[in-house]
Amino acid sequence: MVNLTIDGKQVTVPKTYTIYEAARDAGIEIPVLCYAKKLLPFGACRVCLVEVEQMKGRLIPSCTTPVTEGMVVTTTSEEIRKVRRTVLEFLLVNHVVECPVCDKGGECELQELTYDYEVVTNRFKGEKFHYETDEKNPFIERNMNRCVLCGRCVRVCDEIVAHGSYSFVERGFETKIATAFDRGLSCEFCGQCVSLCPVGALLPRPFKFKARPWQLKEVDTVCGYCGNGCTHTLGIKDNQVQTIRFNDKNGVNDGNLCIRGRFGYSYVNSDQRLTRPLVRKGGELVETSWDEALEAVANGLKDEKGAGILTGARLTNEELLLLKRLAQAAGVKNLDHSGGSHRVLTEGVASVLGNAASTGTFPQVETADVILSI
Template sequence: MLEIEIDGNKVAIPAGGTIMDAAAQVGIYIPHFCYHKKLSIAANCRMCLVQVEKAAKPMPACATPITDGMKVFTKSDYAVKAQKGVMEFLLINHPLDCPICDQGGECSLQDLAVGYGGSSSRYQEVKRVVKDKDLGPLVATDMTRCIHCTRCVRFGQEIAGIMEMGQVGRGEHSEIMPFINKTIDSELSGNIIDLCPVGALTSKPFRYTARSWELSRRKSVSPHDGLGSNLAVNVKNNQVMRVLPLENEAINECWLSDKDRFSYEGLNAEQRLTRPMVKQDGKWMEVDWQAALEYVVNGLKQIRELHGADSIGALAIPHQTLEELYLLQKLVRGLGTGNVDARLRQSDFSADAALTGAPWLGMPVAEIDKLDRVLLVGSTLRQDHPLLAHRLRQAVKHGAQLSLVNPVDDDLLMKVANKSIVAPQAMVNALMQIAVALASQTGKALPSAIAALAAEIKAGPECESIAGSLASGEHKVVLLGNMAQHHPQYADLHALAQVIADLSGAAFGFLGEAANSVGAYIAGAVPRHGKTGLNAEAMLAMPRKAYLLLGAEPELDSHNPAQAMRALQNADMVVAMSAYKHAAMDYADVLLPIAPFTETAGTFISTEGRVQSFNGAVKPLGETRPAWKVLRVLGTMLGLSGFDYDTAEAVRQSVLPNGDLPASALSNQLSAIKVSSVAVAETVMRIGEVPMYQADAIVRRAESLQKTHNAEAPVAQANSAMLATLGITSGSMVTVRQGEAKAVMRVQANDALPLNCVRVAASHPHTAGLGAMMGEISLERA
C-alpha cells in the first residue's frame, strides 16, 4: 500500500493504482471522458489533467501511477486552467445541436461544459463535419459530435471480443468508423450507446421519442436468459420507452445484451392481446372477463367429468414468474392431475426420477471470470447467454483454458484450447471418451454403472487433450448448455458430465435457458419429487383432451412443433393465456390476455439460484391482467382451496416462506448414474438451436432486433462433403424433411459442421412446421 495526499486528503492505495483510483476512493470527482472503470486506459481526452507536486506539467489522472508521498491537486488554479484548455479544444468542432440531440440531459460534455467551458468561443474558422455511418438497426450515429474518446473501440476489443469499430486519420481528420460497409453485429452492441459520453452514438429505436427528463425510471429484471440482468425501465405516459442496465457487479456488471436492451419494442407490438376472446362457431369474438373465465371453468369441469382429470394438461414457459408458475401447478393439481411442465424444449426426461434438486449454474455468476479450466458441452454460447459468454471471455483472457464438446464450431470470440466438434448423435460417446481419459490420467475409477460401456471406448486425441486440461488447474467447471439440455440423450449427457466433474474435481453446472428455468422447479411446475404426472413431451405425444397454455406458443417454444400442433388441433379445448395473438388463433378456444413482465409484479430465480423480485413498471395494457390474478380467480371459480391471495408477495411467501431458497433446493447431482448407450447412430441428425432473437414471445416481436443480421431467415447448413454425396450445390433450394413434416429453404455449405448432421434453426416461423429440434432429418433438391 502506498500513501498519497489528494486535495489535502491522505489515502492509502495499492501499488499500481492511479490518481483516478485514489480520487474515487475518497469521493473526489475528476472530470473525464475517455476513462471508464471497465475499459483499458487510453488517456486521449486529457480532460482529467491534474496538478502533481514537482511535476513539470499537468498529468492525466487516469494514466498516472501513484508513488509514495505523492501530492495531487485536482481543483487548483493550475489544474482547472489545464482542464478548461482541454474543454475549449473539445468544443472547437462540436456542433451546437444540444436541443435536438438525444443525449441532451444526460451528456457528459454538456455537464462538464457548464463547469469548464467558456461563455464564448475564440474559434472563428469553419467547423468540420463528419459523415454519419450506418451501424445497423440498433445504433444511430451523429459522428460530427464525436470527441474521439475511443470507448466504443475499446469496448469491442476488450468486452465484446470483436473489433467492429476503429479510428482512422490523424489530428482533426480523425474519425471513428466501422470497417468498410460493415454494420455492428455484436450481441452486446447496444452498450456503446451507454459508453458514448456525447451524442455521437444513440439508440436508433429510441431516437426522437422522448427526452431523458420526461422519463420515470423503474427497477426490473430481464425475463429472457437465465442470468437475470438488472434493468432500469424508462417509462413515459404509461409506455416503456427504453431499457438501460442497472449496475450490479454480481450479475450483469454495467452491461446489457441487445436482447435485454431492445426487446421492449415487443411490449407494444401490434399483436398485443388486450381483451379476452372466445371462439364461437369458428369465429373469434371479444368478451368480458367474466364470460371468458366462466367458459374456461365450465369447459374444464365438463372435460374432467367426461374423461377424468388426467385428460387435462398444462404447458408453460420458464419466462413466466415464480408466482404464475406456482399457481398454475396448484390449479392443475387441484383439478386432480399432475400434468404440468415448463420444459417445452426438453425431449429426454428419463433422469427426472434421479434428480436431487433444481439444476442450476453450480457456482455464483461473479466467480465465472475467475475460473482457469472450463468444459462447455452443447451450447451456442453467444446466442443463448451473451453476458455469461463475456465473463468466460474475460476468464480466457486471464489465462483460463476453455474446452468444447459441441455439434457446431461457432466463433466464440475467445481462444478455445481444445474442442471436439461432433454430430449430435456422437456427443454422448465423446463425453464417455473424456471420462475414460480422465480415469486413466487421474488414477480414479469410473462408476461401476458405466464401467461396462466404458470398456468399449478408446479416447481419441481431442478428448485426451480435454481430459488433460481438466485434470490440471484449480478453479474449474463443467457446464451443460441449452443444446445439451434439448438433446434426445440429455440424461446420458447429464450423467457423464457429473462423472467428468467428479473425476476432475470440477464444479458442475447448467446454463439456464430462461429467467425462471430454476424457478419452474422451485414452483413445482414440473412433475417430479413425488408429484406424479406427465412431462411436456408425454403430454404432446399422448394428446390430452384439454390444454392450459401459460405464455407458451408451442409452435415455436416446443421441442417438436409438428407433434405439438397435432395434439393441440385435436384437443377438445385449448385455453391460451398470452400477451399476444399468435398461432393459437388457429387451434385455441379461449384467449386470455395476460401481462408481460413490465406490467406485473413477480419473481425470477436466476440460473445461479438468485431470487429477484420486481414490480410492474407500467399499468396493464387495455384489459390485460397479471397471470397470477387470472389463475387465482380460475382456482376460486373451480372451487379449489388455497387461492385466496391478494398480492403477488403473498403468493411468493407460499413458495419461499423465508424469502430465499434453502440450500437443499439446488442440486445438479443425480442420485444414480446411468448411461443408456454410447453407440453412434449412422442416421443424419438435425442441429436445431434456438436463434438469439426467437427465444421468447417478447423478443420475437421486437421490430429492430428482427432487422439485425442475427435475425435473418434460417438456412439449412451441412458439410460440403455431405452435400456433394447428395448431389446438392451450396446456395440452391432444398426440401428439408422430418417424417411427414417438411420445409423448403436455401442450403449453405459449412465445413465447420461434422458429417451426418444438418443445421436448421428451430423456434422460427420458417421452420415451425418441422419436427424435433434434434431428430432425424433428410435433404433433397427442391
C-alpha cells in the first residue's frame, strides 16, 4: 500500500493505482475524457492535469501517473482550472457544436466540462471539421465532426473486443479516427464503442431522435438471448424500450454486450407479443384471466394422457431451472424450449465432433496451439 495526500486529505491505496484512481476512491473528482476504467491508461485528452509537489514546474496527467509514497497532490487551483479551460478551448476549435440536434446532449462529457469550466468564448479560431457521416450500417452512426480524439473507441475495440475496427490516421490537425481504408464500418456491431464514446461521434442509430437521456427511466434486467446472464439496463419512455443504456456497475458482464444484447431489443415493443394468458375453448385460443389460466394448467398437468412444457428461448437460466423443478414436481417428463437458432449449431457440432459443446476444458484452451472457433 502507498500513502499520499490529495487536496489535504490523507489517502492509502494499492501501489498499482494512478493518481486519478486514488482520488476517485477518496471521493475527489478529477475531470477526464479519455479515461475508462476497463481500458489501459492513455493520457490523450490532458483534461485530468494535476499538480504534484515533488514535480513542481509542470502539470502532469493524473490518469497515467502512478502513485508514490509521500506524494502530495493538488487537483484544483486557479492555475489548474485555467489550463483545463485552455484544453477545452483547443478541443472546441474544430469541434462542430450541434448540441441541439445531437442525441448525446444531456450526457455529453464535453458538454458537461464546458459548462463546469465556464468556457463561454474561445480565444482560438480554426476551421470546423466537415467529414462525411457514416450511416452505411443500421446500427452505428459515425460522425467524426464531433470526435475529440480520446481514443476510447480504438482502445475498447482493440483491448476488449479484439476486433481492431478503428485506428488513428493522418497526423497533426488532420488526425482522425477511421476504419481500414476509411470505408464504412464493418465489424461485429457490439456497440462497445458507442457505450464508451464521451461525445456524439458514435451513436446508436435505432435510438436516433427518440428521446433525451433525462426522459428515460432506467430499468435493470437480464438479457435473454443466451445463458451468459448479462445485465441489461433498459431506457424506457412511454412504456416502450427506446434503447439499451450503458451500465458497467451491475452484473457479470462489466457493461460488455454483443450485437444481440446491444441492439436486439425491438421485439419487446412488438404489438404481437402476448400480454394476457390464452386458453383453448372450442378449438380456439381466447384471452382469459390469470386465475382461469393457472387452473387450466393445473388440470392439464393432472391429465392421465400426460403433459408437456414448451418454453420461450428468452428465459434466463434461473427461470429455466425453476421451470425444470416445477416439471419434476408435477411429474412432467416432456420439457423443451423454442431455441431453434442454437439447436442447429449444437446438432451440427455434435454430428462432427461427437459432443454438442466444447471438446476442451478452459485450461486446455489456454494452453492450446490451435483453436477452432465456430
